Amino acid sequence: MKSHFQFSNQQRNGIFLLLFIIIVIQCVYMFVDFGNENNYSNNSHIEELRKEIDSLRAAEIENNKPKIYPFNPNYITDYKGYTLGMSNEEIDRLHQFRSNKQWVNSAKDFQKVTQVSDSLLSIISPYFKFPEWVANPKSKTSFTNYNSNVIKSFVQKQDLNKASETSLKKVYGIGEKLAGRIVQYRNRLTGGFHSMVELSEVYGLTPVVIDNVKKEFAVKSPREIKIYNLNTATRDELVLIKYIDYEVANNIIEERTLREGFNSLEELTKVEDFPINKYEIIKLYLHL
Template identity: 30%
Template sequence: MKQRIRIWLRNFFGFSRTETNGFIILIFLMIIVLAMPFASRLLYTQYNKNLQSDEDKIQLEALLAELENSVEINTARHKEETYHVFDLNKSNVHHLINAGFPEYLAERIVKYREKVKPFESKSELLKIYGMDSSFYEKIYPFIQLTIIKAKPEQKFTTDAKKKIVKEENEQTKNAFEKVKITRLDINKADSTQLQKIYGIGPAFSKRITKYRDYLGGFHSLDQLEEVYGLKEENLDSLKKHVFIKDKINLKQLKVNRIDADSLVQHPYISYKEANLIINYRNQHGEFKSNKDLLSIKVLDSAWVKKVSPYLAFD
């Protein structure tokens, strides 16, 4: 039968054997495509029926009934809530919970009263984190407040506080001065040695040594003003106990041998200035001294004077 159909198709359409086989396959594919909508509807109907079985409906109704009962019970409990009288400045956590507060709010009220200050008015209760205004309105009629006055010796005027701080600073300063500190070479001292100086703690001592290494050494004590965070009093104390012994040992950049990326590693030199120096060198030859830098019109004399100690022209 199959062979007869193939022969008829070949004779009728003039197909070759390969074309005849392809045509038959194409017919089968078209039949499958046309049948797919009917098959999908049948499957969907069957699946939908399974989802909406009588057992599912019974379980769903049971769950809904249970949920409604739970809501009714919670509503009834909410209506049965009662509050009791309490003293805002005297009641402990247990008393506050009995008065109607949640445990977390009761603990925060007691902590605020002990760590910050006693309550001076009922409305201060609203400052407690988590205190809802609607709950405050419900609890308000049950609040009693015993005013607790602060002890007189705990109150200080602004001038008195300043005096106490000043005396403490003087005592600390005197303690540092009693310790004999030999003057230090700022380019050789480590962070531990610098910490012995009054006003220079671990953070400042690390910043000073880090910036010193970044620069390549200090050539002037005025450069200490560039260290981030050092205030005038810190600088005065520091300059009294340090000195610069030898400026020759500064780390210098060979301006005639390095590229722009190497130049910008120094904190005084930006990419703009580094590129200007390299471009001028490529066009006019090597620099012989810092005076040649002044030939670059964009660079001002103050900057050249500042950066010159860190440049070598050999």
């Protein structure tokens, strides 16, 4: 072991020099910050990345929020009311009000019934969607004729084949669209309506509205149509009638043969595959 620790002066000086260099390097490593310059240069880039991540996170949170679509407040369910921020008591007040067959027709009525706060009402009321007849009610003068208790005679009624859309809109239950459909259907018929029964062919007209039209209008200048004798008409003549095809025409002739002639037009409803829902239109073209 003694031979390992015997050094010459030159070797001893080399060892001390090596120790000195090691100590200097350790001090430099401990007290000198070599990364400051890089950190300063990267700080702005890191801040931009952090802002971008925050904006993406905020957008994702916003997208995950439940969206509110226009709705009729009369049909708010328990779950819907909960998502809107209503309390159980407020929801129960609305359900109690609706159970009496009453309707909320404005945001003011909704607040009066439910007693929601002004702040909540201001948030949800922009999404309220009421029926068209509530949002844009027609003036009372528009229905003067309908509300009249006087039953008009045939002479007093207007001719349906000459009525304008404006005059039709005065009938209760007929708006701009229905008035336009009546006029369009009349124009497709060469010569106009033959009978008031043909109003049932206009899409959207309910029996109640048709009755209202009949109170104010009548067909005073009916178009000419060809009428066939039910007991003598051939198959080729029957198929010329609206809603009767060759199959139905053959069935009518077979039924006529079995009965040795029809005694009334109502017996057509007994014919196989006969379009019973179009009976009133079909019988306009037949007689006995």
